[in-house]
Amino acid sequence: MAKKLIVLLSYILIAFLIYLYGESLLTWIQEGGNQYVIATALVATLLALFPIIPYPIIGGVLGAVFGPTLGSIVTWTGSSLASILMFAFVRYGYQDWGLKVIHRYKALSRVTELFERNAFITIFLTRLIPFIPSIVVNIYSALSRVSFLNYTIASSLGKMPSMILFAVVGNSIVQNPQQLFWIALFYGSFLLVVWFGYRLWGRQPAQNTKLP
Known part of the structure; x- marks a missing residue:
């Protein structure tokens, strides 16, 4: 119980500090973050972990400050580390409680078992949409029996396209706004492909992984 309370209070404290100083951190990134890449990545991680400011805005600012390539890397690093930290907080603080809730309801327990059988591809695809x-994927994955390694790889890989999008859009707004139409068209097409692929794949477990 003490461990759970410490985890919760630590999270609330850091969230409160980000609430107070989030805009100042964003201003720091805009004014001089490009001189401190590692420090900026850590700040981005905090801002993603406690999304007082929507993370697409953070990614756009990083893209404008660092350019599309390095901005994408920093944006992706911050978001990926934040999701891993959230997973760790929930997994090592509250998984026992979560599993009790999941197995209290038969339907939810069956869905979770299917999720665990196909966890890697499910996490990867949901990150693409x-x-x-994101917080739903983080917490549900942590409460299930998905391994830390599988979650980390699937989640981080699945985040790449959207994090690149945020940084590229931010850079385009500053450098070449005319590109925004083509970026939107390309990413919209990409999402359609992902969505249809997800729907197609989603039918397979229902047919081939029937539970006893």
């Missing part, structure tokens, strides 16, 4: 809340 940006309107699926």
Whole structure:
């Protein structure tokens, strides 16, 4: 119980500090973050872990400051580290509680078992679809029995396209706004392909992984 309380209070404290100083950190990135890449990546991690400021805005600022390539790397690093930290907080602080809740409801338990059988591809695909809340994927994965390594790899790989998008859009707004139409068209097409692929793949477990 003490461990759970410490984890929760630490999270609340850091969230409060980000709430107070989040805009100042964003201003620091805009004014001089390009001189301190590692420090900026750590700041981006905090801003992604406690999204007081929407992370697409953070990614756009990083793209404008660092350029599309390095901006994408820093944006992706911050988001990936934040999701891993969130996973660790929940997994090592509250998984036992979560599993009790999951197995209390038969339908949820069956869905979780299917998820665990196909965890890598499910996490990867849900990361490719940006309107699926990241925090939901983080917490549900942590409460399940998905391994830390599988989650880390699938989540980090799946985040790449959207993080690149945020940085490229931010850079284009500053450098070449005319590119935004083509970026939107390309990424919209990409999401359609991902969505249809996800729907197609989603039918397979239902047919081939029936639970007893």
